[in-house]
Structures are given as structure tokens and as C-alpha cells.
Amino acid sequence: MKRWSLASRIVSGTLIIVLGALVLLSILVAAFTRYEVTERLDNSLQEVAERLEFVISDLDRTGQGSTPAGGQIAQLPGVNRRTLAYQITTPGGRLEVRSQNAPATLFVPNIKSGFYNIPLFRVYVVPSASGRHYILVGEPTFHRNEAVRRAILISVLPMVIFFPAIWWLVRWRVRRAMRPLTSLQHEIRSRSGSNLAPIPPLDLPEELVSIHSAVNLLLERLKMALSTERAFAANAAHELRNPVGALLAQVQVLRKLLVRTEYEERTLTIMQQARRIGRMMEKLLQLSRATSGIALTGGVFDLVPVIQFLAQELEREKDHVIELSGLSHLMIRGDMDVTGILFRNLLENAVLHGSSAHPVRVSVTEDHEVRIFNDCEPLTSEILREMEKPFVRGKTDAEGSGLGMAIARQISQQLHADMAVISPIPGTTRGVMVRVRLPAGEVKESDC
Numbered sequence: 001m002k003r004w005s006l007a008s009r010i011v012s013g014t015l016i017i018v019l020g021a022l023v024l025l026s027i028l029v030a031a032f033t034r035y036e037v038t039e040r041l042d043n044s045l046q047e048v049a050e051r052l053e054f055v056i057s058d059l060d061r062t063g064q065g066s067t068p069a070g071g072q073i074a075q076l077p078g079v080n081r082r083t084l085a086y087q088i089t090t091p092g093g094r095l096e097v098r099s100q101n102a103p104a105t106l107f108v109p110n111i112k113s114g115f116y117n118i119p120l121f122r123v124y125v126v127p128s129a130s131g132r133h134y135i136l137v138g139e140p141t142f143h144r145n146e147a148v149r150r151a152i153l154i155s156v157l158p159m160v161i162f163f164p165a166i167w168w169l170v171r172w173r174v175r176r177a178m179r180p181l182t183s184l185q186h187e188i189r190s191r192s193g194s195n196l197a198p199i200p201p202l203d204l205p206e207e208l209v210s211i212h213s214a215v216n217l218l219l220e221r222l223k224m225a226l227s228t229e230r231a232f233a234a235n236a237a238h239e240l241r242n243p244v245g246a247l248l249a250q251v252q253v254l255r256k257l258l259v260r261t262e263y264e265e266r267t268l269t270i271m272q273q274a275r276r277i278g279r280m281m282e283k284l285l286q287l288s289r290a291t292s293g294i295a296l297t298g299g300v301f302d303l304v305p306v307i308q309f310l311a312q313e314l315e316r317e318k319d320h321v322i323e324l325s326g327l328s329h330l331m332i333r334g335d336m337d338v339t340g341i342l343f344r345n346l347l348e349n350a351v352l353h354g355s356s357a358h359p360v361r362v363s364v365t366e367d368h369e370v371r372i373f374n375d376c377e378p379l380t381s382e383i384l385r386e387m388e389k390p391f392v393r394g395k396t397d398a399e400g401s402g403l404g405m406a407i408a409r410q411i412s413q414q415l416h417a418d419m420a421v422i423s424p425i426p427g428t429t430r431g432v433m434v435r436v437r438l439p440a441g442e443v444k445e446s447d448c
Helices: 004-051 053-062 141-161 163-177 179-189 205-258 266-291 303-318 336-353 382-387 404-414
Strands: 073-074 086-088 095-099 115-118 120-126 134-140 301-304 322-326 329-331 360-364 369-374 418-422 432-437
Touching: 004 053, 004 120, 004 134, 004 163, 115 163, 120 141, 134 141, 141 163, 163 179, 163 432, 179 205, 205 266, 301 303, 303 322, 303 336, 303 360, 336 360, 336 369, 336 404, 404 418
Parallel strands: 073 095, 322 360
Antiparallel strands: 086 095, 086 134, 115 120, 120 134, 301 329, 360 369, 369 432, 418 432
16 A cells, blocks of 8 residues: 655645645736736826827917828937827828827727727827817837736736745644654654553644553553563463473483383483473573563673683584684673573574584674574575564474574664574575674773
8 A cells, every 4th residue: 555644745735725826816916917007007098198188279279281191290209119109180080290109090090089909009099178189199019018917927926936935834834743743653663562661741732642642551551461471471481491391300210211112212202392392491481581671781791702602502412513703802782691592592593404514603703793604505585584583483394493583683672783684695505694783882880
């Protein structure tokens, strides 16, 4: 299922609404601006027509008849393409006076009062006060359109320019409002089997308070269930160790009594199963210690002697060679016993599942890494992932409980160590390499 972000949806939804509102507002502002600018410019035409009445008065005094074809041309200073043009004509259509930027023919053929739009001009026609003439005032169309465009741009452009600022402000405000949810998410993500403490009070909005309470209730129930499970496993394993040990001792005595009889093989089978139960009890106790978070306690100690001791012990028990190389000292911080459980399980897995013809190699490097190599058929990535789950074993006939890698992973996480299982060994086509990168332990006076 495709993931989606609540913050992104809120930001995008808000911006879509804001953008739509701005677009609609821009259209309305542009229409209103166009209407107002057109009205103001038309008023200007009317004012110019009223001011031309003095020319009509002069024509009425001098009389008509001496006007050349095309009318007299009034030479005005500073005339350009944006200057208003005017014409004064008789009701019969004879042009008497025009400005130098007005055409030699009438703006409109039918002289009636009102506004007219022609290809190059917006024209206003009005009769003079005496009724003997008509005044025609024209404004260049490109100038009017240019004025309308500028007015619209002045009104609309700030909205367009400030849209990125609006986007940034909305995004910042939404993310700021989502901080309590992010804090709650971080607190929930930090909870694990070794940390089931209730989530502390946070500055949460009313909508998240119920979620906070529900998560705390769930953590309390989960903590109780895990505590009960761990206590049962630890107590059961502890209580069974002594009976299993006594059973194993009695079977060993019984085997000596039944030597060279038909029951000797059966007593051997019982002894092997008793030992298997004992190993299972030991692993359950180790798992209980690992999940209790005890690896987080302790001081600084030298890991190399611990690995040497474990290697010697496994060599005696399993009759398998373990070769050590690299550093002679590696100081780390943690609990020595639990760290010993970690490497005991890793070394035991390497011995049990490795080839008896090749030794298990352990290398301690200067970058605080412990690398364990054993020879075997290469494992697939699916098997490597599955084998770190409790009670899951790889495809092997070797004895084991399926808890070793799960215990090792749990302890490595508590030690803040980076553990990786790689197969085949880099540079080869066989084998398994377990790499544990440990944090350096700084020796303090209190640790001495």
C-alpha cells in the first residue's frame, strides 16, 4: 500500500484552496480594474470635449466657408502616439478643425452622441452647446489597452509574487503544528522490548490526547505480558536445570550398569535428549537475561581475553579448532557476562554449522570490529533474515535450539553494536562471516 504524508496532504489541500481563491480573486480584481479604468478614461474624453467648447465659440464668431478640405489643422506641441485626438465637424459632416494626430476623415461616419470603438480609437461624440457643431474626441486604442494592462498588473501581480511566500508560510505553519505528532511518533518508535516505559506527558492537541492515553495503556499491558513471559521462561528454565542435571547423572550411572547389553543404546539416546533439554534451558536463561536489558549495565573491560576463554572452552567441548588473530586488547563498555553470552553464541554457531575440516577464524581489528568466519555452503539472504528470529533454524542437521542468533542480535542492540551476517565470505564463494562493530569504551577513573 502506498504511503502518504498527513502534513503533505494538509499543505497541498490548503495551497490548492488558497491558489483557487487567489485565481478567482485575481479574475474579479482584473474585471473590476478594467471596468474602473475604462470608466475613468471615458470621463477624460468627456472632459476634453467640454474644454473644446472655446474652439466652437471662435468658429461661430469667424463664420464658416473658408475651411479647407480636411479641416483646419491645430498644431499642438508635444503630440505623440498616446495623445488624445479630436475633430470638430458640422452636423452635415463637414470637418472644420482637427488636431494634427487626428485622421483627415471623420472618426465615425454617422454622427450621433455616444461612445464608439473603431480599430485605432475609442471615440466620444457630443454636440456643442450651440448645436451647430459636433465634437469628436478619440483616444488611441493601444494606449487605453496599455493603461488597462498596467492597472491589472499592479492589482494582480502582488498576488502572484507573494504566492511562494504564502506557500512557505503555510508549509512552515503546518509543520510547526505537526510537531506534537512528530514527538509522539518519535516516542512510540523508541519503545522496544527492553524499553516499555510510558510515554511522558507531551504538549499534544486535544485530538492526540486519546491516542497518547491508548498507547500508554497498550505499553502497560504489553510490559505486563512480556514480564510474565520472561518470568515464566526464566523460572521454568531455572527450576528444570536441577532435575535435568539429576536425570542426566542417573542416566550416566544406568548406562554403566547396562554396558554391553541391548539397553545400552537406549540409555545413550536418553542421555543425548537430556543434554539437549539442558542446552535449551541454558539458552532460555540467556534469552531472558538478554531481553532484560542487562547488557546496558557494567563498566569498561577487555574483550579479547573473554573471546580467548570462550574459544578454548568450545575447542574442548566440540573438538574444533578456533584460530584467533588481530589485536591483543579491545576495551569496550558493557556487562562482561552478557557480552560473553553474545560471543559464546556466535562462536558456537560457527562451530556447529561450519565444516569440521576448516577451523573457525576470529579476527579483532583496530576499528573495533570482531569478525568470525566459518566454512560452509553459502546461505541465501532469506535464510540469513529468518535465522535471527527466535526458534528458527537454518537448513541444517546440526544440533541447536534456534535461539543463538536471536540472543546475539538482542545483546548487540543493547550494546549499540552493529552486527551483520554476510554469506558468502567477501572474496570467496563459500562460508559465513559475522561482523560485530563495537563502540569504543573510554576508561574513566570510576572504572579503574
